[in-house]
Amino acid sequence: MLKSLSLLVSSVLAPPFCGHCHTYLSKCFFGYFSGREPLCIDCLEQVSPLLSTKIGTLKVHALSGYDYPLKSLLNQSHETAVQLGTFLGEQVVSSLEVDCLVPVPRYKTEVAKKGYSASLVMAQQVSCLSGIPVVECIQRVKPSLRRGLYTKVERHQYNQGVFRVTPKISEVEGKRVVLIDEVCTTGSTLVEAAKLVKLGRPKEIEAVVVCRVLK
Numbered sequence: 001m002l003k004s005l006s007l008l009v010s011s012v013l014a015p016p017f018c019g020h021c022h023t024y025l026s027k028c029f030f031g032y033f034s035g036r037e038p039l040c041i042d043c044l045e046q047v048s049p050l051l052s053t054k055i056g057t058l059k060v061h062a063l064s065g066y067d068y069p070l071k072s073l074l075n076q077s078h079e080t081a082v083q084l085g086t087f088l089g090e091q092v093v094s095s096l097e098v099d100c101l102v103p104v105p106r107y108k109t110e111v112a113k114k115g116y117s118a119s120l121v122m123a124q125q126v127s128c129l130s131g132i133p134v135v136e137c138i139q140r141v142k143p144s145l146r147r148g149l150y151t152k153v154e155r156h157q158y159n160q161g162v163f164r165v166t167p168k169i170s171e172v173e174g175k176r177v178v179l180i181d182e183v184c185t186t187g188s189t190l191v192e193a194a195k196l197v198k199l200g201r202p203k204e205i206e207a208v209v210v211c212r213v214l215k
């Protein structure tokens, strides 16, 4: 029931156009198109196979490299984040053993400016489709760095202390946690987030992102 309700909501909110080439999604009709495909079939075929890499001990699963067509869906809108959440849930999270989802949090002023947090929206959509709970056990206390302007070392140094735990940290104890984010660049943000989540003594932590920048 919850799932069909969420699909109905997505079908109303998400326009039936491909998020990359803007082709009208002809398969759209009530009960079929449900925000399920953020891309048309031609663009979907261009999405590279799932990438799974390790950053230190953290396993990171990505839907694709930092490439089109998925790259064009990043940072678009709340509706696009919902579609990406559906995509992540069906293509990645469904193949993992997961007890809870932890969105990599955005800084409060960034959320206020955009009106939503993409990682939270994606995690909530995965949760809606799978029933896996979202646990906001970390919060961001420093704004994010602009992409591409800093070296890996500078980014790493800045990311020290970028998060702090919330009282919900106790909820991850003994659980298999998946961190959710849009992009993994050097991985230092994900590693820092994982470091904080580990304070709650989870059984396991992995990360799932839409795009992974491969150097």
Ligand SMILES: [Zn+2]
Pocket (backbone or CB within 6 Å): 018, 019, 020, 021, 022, 023, 039, 040, 041, 042, 043, 044
């Ligand atoms: Zn397309």
